[in-house]
Amino acid sequence: MIRISLRTVAVAATAAAGVLSLTGTASASGTPARPVPTGHKALTRNPLYSAGAFETSRCTEPARRAGDLTTFRAYLDALFGCLRRTWSEEFHRAGLRFSPPRVRYITKGVYTGCTQYMASYLAGQYCPKNTTMWVLLDKEALSDPTGFDLFTVVTHEYGHYAQDRAGILAEFDRQSAKAGGKREADLNRRIELQAECFSGAFVGSVWRSLGRDRLDWDEQLKWVVGDRWHGTTRNIRYWLKRGWYGRGPQVCDTFSAPASRVA
Ligand SMILES: [Zn+2]
Incomplete structure (x- = not known):
């Protein structure tokens, strides 16, 4: 439930946001x-689709203590470090x-620049307007020191950040603004399912180093619930798994996928 509500809002924010455009200069x-x-x-x-599978394959999850904000921040700092390494190599x-x-960690609802409030059902969000990842660490979030949800919320939102840096979000915004009805929903599903695929690819690439039980991943797939704006449950699972096995964005071109795969 957490994940789905989060996505709904994140997408609305993405669609409404003006996206920075970058120019090519020396790296x-x-x-x-x-x-x-x-x-x-x-x-x-x-x-990004021709850069191959992710190179880095190591990431560890520092231990968290229930109710202890400091340990949760350290946990997320480590995850953001892993994501930065993996995605910067890929770019x-x-x-x-x-x-x-x-990155902003917040403990209660605030205005993120994209949405008015981050309530407890909104665990994380990437806001393109201020190129900021917002993560809510309220009482409820801090109550679960072993779960894998927070990890995948962040890897999904980071997928939107990668889309932003790669020019995908800007073009999505441009086309969405002109689209309506079915076409708009179709585009939205393609952007969301790609973020799922990017997320699955990252998780798959570091999975062995996390030392988690395979059940933790199966749980993530099990709790998926689809809708018109995010894709059917079956298709969300398909793109998460496709990313997982492909280990990189080369398998995540949802924009060329047949309509049945992004329904
Ligand atoms: Zn999303």
Whole structure:
């Protein structure tokens, strides 16, 4: 339930937000970075799709203590470090520039720049307007020191951040603004299912190093509930698994997928 509500709001925010556009300049290593792709090819022929599987495969989860904000922050700091490493390598191989998002941990509802409040059903959100990842660490979130939900909420939202940096969100916004009805919902499902695939790919790539039981992943798949804006339950599971087994964004081109896969 947490995950689904979260996505609904995150998507509304994404669709409404103006997205930064980046220009191609020299990257840190001195190699000229490609300009961020624009137009329909940003969705269907994005350089991220040819960068191969994720390289880094190690990530650990620091122990958390129930009710202890400090340990939860350390847990998330570690996760954001893993995501930054994995995605910056991937962008580098794709020839695209990358820098990590801002991260804000909050303990109660605030205005994020994209939505008015983050209530307890809204565990996390990426807001493109301020390129910030917002994570809610309220009483309820702090009550579960072993769960895997927080991890996958963050990896999903980071998927939206990757879409933003790769020019995918900007083109999505442009096309969504002109679309209506069925086409708008179709585009929304494609952007959401891609974030699921990116999330599955990241989790799959670091899974062994996490030392978790396979059941933790199966649980994530089990609790998926689909809707018109996010895809059927079956398709959400399909893209999560496809990412998991593919270990990288090369298997996540939901924009070229047949309609049945993004229904
Ligand atoms: Zn989402």
